[in-house]
Amino acid sequence: MGxxxxxxxxxxxxxxxxLQPGQEIAIKIDQTLTQxxxxxMAYLQxxxxxxxxxxxxxxxxxVDHNTLQTGFENADDHRFLQSTAAKYGAYFSRAGNGICHQVHLERFGVPGKTLLGSDSHTPTAGGLGMLAIGVGGLDVAVAMGGGPFHMVMPRVVNVRLHGRLAPWATAKDVILEVLRRLTVKGGVGKILEYGGEGIKYLTVPERATITNMGAETGATxxxxxxxEVTRAFLRAQGREEVWVELGPDPDAAYDEVLDIDLSxxxxxxxxxxxxxxxxxxxxVGPLAVDQVVIGSCTNSSYLDLMKVAAILKGKVVHPRVSLVIAPGSRQVYAMLAQNGALADLVAAGxxxxECACGPCIGMGQAPPSGGVSVRTINRxxxxxxxxxxxxxxxxxxETAAATALTGRLTDPRELGDPPEIALPERFHVDDRMILPPADNPDDVExxxxxxxxxxxxxxxxxxxxQGRVLIKVGDNITTDHIMPAGAKVLPLRSNIPAMAEYVFAAVDPSFPRRAREAGGGIIVGGENYGQGSSREHAALVPMYLGVKAVLAKSFARIHxxxxxxxGILPITFIEPADYDRLEQDDVLQIDQVHQALQDGADLEVKNVTRNFTIKARAQVxxxxxxxxxAGGLLNYTRRG
Ligand code: SF4
Structure with a gap:
């Protein structure tokens, strides 16, 4: 078998x-990225x-997330990151140079290499044939130190694309269809490997839209x-020499198959x-729309924005709509400026x-109260x-641009024929905003x-x-719920005491106070606890507040x-119905934790308040x- x-x-x-699904493997990491x-935090680690x-x-x-500088904090962080990159041997992509995944695809990605990134959309580079995995910053720090990355071998799903996309159907619609079928939990423990004759019609940026948003299925x-499509993209980036042909053997086996008819x-x-x-x-329609946002690592490539410019050319946005556009990289921005498309976008209103995450991470452009925003982002x-x-x-x-013109959610097929836009023979290459590591690291402070x-x-x-149930939350709690982003909180990423004031801010603002008063405790969650980003602060800050365990029905992988x-113990209910028997403020006691974990035995969770015992399991x-x-990976790694 191949x-x-x-x-x-x-x-x-x-x-x-x-490579047995379910077995732990360790792999060498060739490249890392951090944002x-x-x-x-990754560089502090x-x-x-x-x-x-x-x-x-x-x-x-x-630097792409915290680019708004309404106080000194973000600018301080940028200087710290610039100096650590120079000293420790990393390239530094300056603020304004673009979103990490877009720039990595353009300038650094290499087919067949492994990439570990402290961002959940690191799989974007899978569009180029990389094995690219999003993890927390601490895992990236260990990989930067030369350590292998450990993971449980996922099941490999062959997503076979048949036929060709109809006019106005796009790569975004492919991944939305995958999400419709798999849901936000359906990819957990899996790798989605695309194949089928339909892939040859998809360019690398289109493939990257699909691999980017595969993260939303929970896939590894x-x-x-x-x-040859990959080769053409790399040639146009002036990097053809890194191309290698890579694909499955003709008789390759998969754990599952998913068929999609593109047509x-x-x-x-x-x-x-x-x-x-x-x-x-x-x-869905008719739906009045207040804001349209075009950008993010999912849909801000040259191809994406050229299509938007062609749709908007000679027209003007609807009076109710605020249309904001963030090009994915300085390369994209420069090319739009050079070929006149930027003027078309500006003329349309x-x-x-700037080339950054911006509205996608809540850094500006919040919609109006009760407003409707149509966005090309992933969450x-x-x-x-x-x-x-x-x-x-x-x-x-395309849907977003059509909507910006009409002021209501609009099927772009209403516009007639779609614009024909091809990848350029040659992208505009200018890496001067990417600073190489210092030659003399000892001199860098x-x-x-x-x-x-x-x-x-x-x-x-x-x-x-032993601890109190500090909070009991429902299904699909995201890392945004646990540790919000946005312009107020994001600048505090390297200031954990200040950040601790915002844990569960949107769910229960009294959580930090209660956690401090109780000296820590336990969190109870539903299904898919911690879905969303790779945000390790959603674990780090609860740890700082003394949380010792999270007892949930199931967990999202990265969280x-x-x-x-x-060093927080993630455990699942053996009987999911036991979730209903626990309440906030119940005192729980779990004895002989070390022994049970080392023996792979179930844990007895005693509800001291109500005097009953349930069983839980740590699948570790x-x-x-x-x-x-050891109290976490840092202690474990330092111990050697
Ligand atoms: Fe940035 Fe949004 Fe992409 Fe995250 S999902 S990297 S915030 S653009």
Missing amino acids: YNLTQKILLNHLVSGT DATGT FEAMGIPRVKTELSVSY TSIFPSD SLEPLVACPHSPDNVKPVRE ARIL NFKGRSGTADARVYLASP IVRGPNIKPLPVAEPLPRSI RDNLINF TPRQVEIIL
Whole structure:
């Protein structure tokens, strides 16, 4: 039996384990990326390991999230990141140079290599044939130090694309269809490997839209083969020499298969407040729209924005609509400026933002109260836009542009023939905003402004955990719920004491006070606890507040790993109905934790308040047991 593409790359990088789904494997990491919202912490963690230079083939530190500078905090963080990159051997992509995933695809991605990124949309690089995985910053810090990355071998799903997209159906509609079928939980424990004859009609930026938003299914990553389409993209970026042909063997086996007929797809939209709440655009309307946002790492490529410019050319946005556009990179921005498309966007009334995450991470452009915002981004969780009662719909750039013109959610097929836009023969290449590491690292001094606070480190796990249920939450709680983003909180990413005031701010603002008064405790969650971003602060800050365990029906992958990395015990109910028997403020006691974890035995959770006992399970590998007992990955790694 031959190998699929995922297996081939994993075998090339395998440090330990076998490729049996469910078994723990360790792989060598070739490249890492960090962004500023997670990078400050990752570099503080890297420093704490005492390793003088990064040991990967390539590491890049991006600034793209916290680019609004309404106070000194973000600017302080940028200087810290610039100096750490120079000293420790990473490239530094300056603020304004673009969104990490877009820039990485353009300038650094290499087919067949492994990429670990402290951002959940790292799988974007899978559009180029990389095995690219999003994790917490601490895992990236360990990889920068030369350590392998450990994960449980996922099941590999072959997503076979048949036929060709109809006019106005787009790559965004492909991934929305995948989400409609798999839901936000359906990819957990899986890698989505794309194939089928339909892939040859999709360019690399289109493939990257699909792999980017595969993160919303909970998948470990998504990947496309590296073929002549990949080669053409790399040639146009002036990087053809890194191209290799890569694909599955003809007789490759997969754990599952998902068939999608591209020719049957039509413009789709994900309705509030979940990326899997997907419907055809024509079924949702009429819906008056207040704001249209075009950008983010999902849909801000040259191709995307050229199509938008062609749709808007010679017209003007509807009077009710505020249209904001954030190009994905300085390369895209420069090319739009050079070929006149930028003038078309401006003439149509678009508000052009800098090349950064911007509205996607709640950094400006919050919609009006109760407003409707149509966005090309990847997440529409309640409140993420910065307006608690706004309703966000996720759509393709074409649907978004058509909507901006009419002021109502619009199926772009109403516009007639779609614009014909092809990839350029040659992209505009100018890497002067990417600073290489210093040649003389000893002379580089790390710049630490007052926003850079010392790194909190967890205590080893006690043998017996006793604590109050600090909060009981429902299903699909996101990392945005646990640790909100937005212009107020994001600048505090390297200041954990200040950030602790915002844990569960939108769910229960009294949580931090109660956690402090109780000296920590336990969180009870429903299904898919911690879905969403790779935000390790959603584990780190609860750890700082003394949270010792999270007892949930199920966990999202990255968040569960982050809890382990910060020494918090993630356990699941054996009987999901037991969730209903627990209440906030109940005191729970879990005895002989160490023994049970080491034996792989179930844990007895005693409800001291109500006097009954339930069973829970920690599905952890022997290595993860050691990490939890040590009080997290940093303690474990330092111990050697
Ligand atoms: Fe930035 Fe949004 Fe992409 Fe995250 S999802 S990297 S915030 S653009």
